[in-house]
Amino acid sequence: MASYSTSEFKAGLKIMLDGAPCAIVENEFVKPGKGQAFNRVKVRNLRTGRVVERTFKSGDTVEAADVLELELQYLYADGEFWHFMDPGSFEQYAASKEAVGEAAQWLKEQDMCQVTLWDGAPLTVSAPSFVTLRITETDPGVRGDTSSGGSKPATLETGAVVRVPLFIEEGERIKVDTRTGEYVGRGKE
Amino acid sequence: MNDATDWRPAADLETLRWRAQRIAGIRAFFAERGVWEVETPMLSRAAATDPALHSLRSEVAVPAPHHRYWHTSPEFPMKRLLAAGSGPIYQICRVFRDGELGRLHSPEFTLLEWYRPGFDEHALMDEVAGLLGAVLGRTVRDERITYRDAFLRHAGLDPMTADPAHCRRCCLDRGICPDPGATGDRDFWLDLLMSHVVGPALGRGEPCFVFDYPPSQAALARIRPGPPAVAARFELYLNGVELANGFHELTDPAEQAGRFRAELARRRQLGLALPPVDERLLAAMQAGLPDCSGVAVGVDRLLMVVAGVARLERVLPFAFDRS
Numbered sequence: 001m002a003s004y005s006t007s008e009f010k011a012g013l014k015i016m017l018d019g020a021p022c023a024i025v026e027n028e029f030v031k032p033g034k035g036q037a038f039n040r041v042k043v044r045n046l047r048t049g050r051v052v053e054r055t056f057k058s059g060d061t062v063e064a065a066d067v068l069e070l071e072l073q074y075l076y077a078d079g080e081f082w083h084f085m086d087p088g089s090f091e092q093y094a095a096s097k098e099a100v101g102e103a104a105q106w107l108k109e110q111d112m113c114q115v116t117l118w119d120g121a122p123l124t125v126s127a128p129s130f131v132t133l134r135i136t137e138t139d140p141g142v143r144g145d146t147s148s149g150g151s152k153p154a155t156l157e158t159g160a161v162v163r164v165p166l167f168i169e170e171g172e173r174i175k176v177d178t179r180t181g182e183y184v185g186r187g188k189e
Numbered sequence: 190m191n192d193a194t195d196w197r198p199a200a201d202l203e204t205l206r207w208r209a210q211r212i213a214g215i216r217a218f219f220a221e222r223g224v225w226e227v228e229t230p231m232l233s234r235a236a237a238t239d240p241a242l243h244s245l246r247s248e249v250a251v252p253a254p255h256h257r258y259w260h261t262s263p264e265f266p267m268k269r270l271l272a273a274g275s276g277p278i279y280q281i282c283r284v285f286r287d288g289e290l291g292r293l294h295s296p297e298f299t300l301l302e303w304y305r306p307g308f309d310e311h312a313l314m315d316e317v318a319g320l321l322g323a324v325l326g327r328t329v330r331d332e333r334i335t336y337r338d339a340f341l342r343h344a345g346l347d348p349m350t351a352d353p354a355h356c357r358r359c360c361l362d363r364g365i366c367p368d369p370g371a372t373g374d375r376d377f378w379l380d381l382l383m384s385h386v387v388g389p390a391l392g393r394g395e396p397c398f399v400f401d402y403p404p405s406q407a408a409l410a411r412i413r414p415g416p417p418a419v420a421a422r423f424e425l426y427l428n429g430v431e432l433a434n435g436f437h438e439l440t441d442p443a444e445q446a447g448r449f450r451a452e453l454a455r456r457r458q459l460g461l462a463l464p465p466v467d468e469r470l471l472a473a474m475q476a477g478l479p480d481c482s483g484v485a486v487g488v489d490r491l492l493m494v495v496a497g498v499a500r501l502e503r504v505l506p507f508a509f510d511r512s
Contacts, residue, residue, distance in 0.1 A: 007288065031384060032388070034434060035241050035376065035383070036241060055365055055366060055368060057372075
């Protein structure tokens with residue numbers, strides 16, 4: 001089983017901690033002038049996103065996490081799994097509801113996503129930062145009222161609901177920042 | 190790691206000029222006091238046996254034996270000078286410690302070390318405070334606290350009696366989470382608490398000396414019988430950063446030889462390299478090391494703290510990653 005010594009610790013390194021795959025966020029070498037050396041690290045649990053702190057005895061080893069980050073193409077969802085494909089190898093991966101999480105509401109077939117694999121299976125899926133999606137439902141716009149900064153809810157083809165300016169109409173394509181869920185502008189055709 | 194600008198120093202030139210002035214000031218401080226500057230070998234036949242120190246080793250073509258160890262401090266040859274009758278001496282030199290790299294650590298760094306015959310550790314703390322004042326350009330009002338009181342105040346436990354379970358709980362209460370594999374004897378836990386909890390709380394604004402260490406952490410300090418027995422050792426903290434370590438030096442050659450043996454036994458247990466013991470130090474102590482105190486100050490760290498920056502590389506022309 002692959003493992004890392006504390007001397008290899010650095011931000012980004014993937015390790016197993018309490019049975020969960022984690023990424024090191026920060027590593028600090030701490031040592032009293034005369035005495036034991038330590039590595040004090042902050043690690044992010046890749047499944048939950050939670051950041052915890054841990055102190056290791058310098059020189060100890062920890063198990064490496066078999067974690068891989070891939071750019072995969074989203075194919076379709078079958079109600080239980082979301083299916084992705086590596087466009088280079090044509091290998092397909094099925095991601096669970098837990099792995100897809102919040103990204104589900106932004107996924108459109110053919111889009112490229114960052115997928116983190118752990119032991120060969122999708123652990124997390126990140127939607128692209130910006131997506132362009134068609135509005136399937138929104139109240140009719142109020143003509144002439146473009147300066148008041150007013151907004152209204154709009155349902156997108158993926159099911160997500162975002163707030164859009166009043167002049168945006170059903171059937172239009174809009175660009176959304178998936179990190180904030182905010183409308184960015186009209187999408188290019 | 191390599192980019193188009195990493196040939197440049199990470200520190201700005203103004204800081205480096207300021208560094209040169211501070212080091213000239215340190216030399217003037219000692220010249221005024223009649224402490225003279227010495228230079229001792231960086232490459233030594235023997236090496237430190239302290240299990241927490243890892244010496245770098247080089248091959249030399251002549252003469253045999255072919256190995257020389259880069260010094261981790263100039264302590265042993267300086268003590269040989271003292272035994273030869275040098276009187277008060279100081280040295281500013283580069284020292285080398287493998288495996289130490291971080292915000293406050295570098296495998297090579299500048300050490301200021303000096304020895305004062307006839308001083309006990311408290312008299313030497315007075316002089317360290319004087320030196321700090323010279324570097325800071327103001328009078329310092331240093332605080333002095335025993336190791337035990339520092340732990341009682343900042344960790345809420347008695348370091349002379351606390352057991353590992355108690356120390357571990359103390360860590361968890363303060364948001365420090367030792368890995369299940371990170372465990373050891375009482376000194377292991379005290380090192381963890383000192384470096385994570387107690388030390389960072391010391392010397393806020395004004396320097397703080399911690400003294401009267403547990404005898405198990407005597408290193409090269411003499412042990413005062415007590416009760417309770419304590420090691421005549423001190424450390425200096427400024428803004429939570431450890432800057433210096435000093436001893437009322439052990440002068441008994443038999444006890445020194447015993448400590449070397451104990452450290453080598455510990456190294457063997459830990460699977461560490463077993464370097465040759467400095468027999469010339471032992472011979473010098475046999476001939477008579479005068480009653481003295483000595484201290485080593487991390488110059489890069491001192492300047493880092495005085496300059497108010499957070500990383501060693503900000504006060505060095507070229508830190509280890511740009512060497």
